[in-house]
Amino acid sequence: MKVLIDTNVVLDLLLEREPFVESAISLFEQVERGSLIGYIAATTITNIFYIIRKSEGREVALAAITRLLTGLQFCAIDRQTVEMALRLDLKDFEDGIQLACADIGQLDGIVTRNPKDFIDSPLPIYSPTELLNQLQ
Numbered sequence: 001m002k003v004l005i006d007t008n009v010v011l012d013l014l015l016e017r018e019p020f021v022e023s024a025i026s027l028f029e030q031v032e033r034g035s036l037i038g039y040i041a042a043t044t045i046t047n048i049f050y051i052i053r054k055s056e057g058r059e060v061a062l063a064a065i066t067r068l069l070t071g072l073q074f075c076a077i078d079r080q081t082v083e084m085a086l087r088l089d090l091k092d093f094e095d096g097i098q099l100a101c102a103d104i105g106q107l108d109g110i111v112t113r114n115p116k117d118f119i120d121s122p123l124p125i126y127s128p129t130e131l132l133n134q135l136q
Helices: 007-014 021-033 042-056 058-071 079-088 093-104 128-135
Strands: 002-005 037-041 073-075 109-111
Touching: 002 093, 007 021, 007 037, 007 042, 007 058, 021 037, 021 058, 021 128, 037 042, 037 093, 042 058, 042 073, 042 093, 073 093, 079 093, 093 109, 109 128
Parallel strands: 002 037, 002 109, 037 073
Antiparallel strands: none
């Protein structure tokens, strides 16, 4: 199963945000085991770097990015992706980019803690817990 992992779930893992970190760890363990193929939008990398650098510093942010490189695949962002995101007209443009990436990349769904951000998605939307339960 190929899924796009929303930025909020990646940040739960990297920043060890409670009470979400345990499900994020379990999700990424499934990726490491090969039970899931995890993707992120290419823009997620710059967003994560920016957020972690502001709160934890540059070195921690660089280490976080390096950590992501070992287990995740990337969805490219190109003109087609941006145009589709604009047509999707989601409240948050970043979410539109992620949804467009997942759709164009023919992924099987999106994992997020904020399903309301992906209203009318053509793809299934899972919480980390829902997807982990489905994999068992």
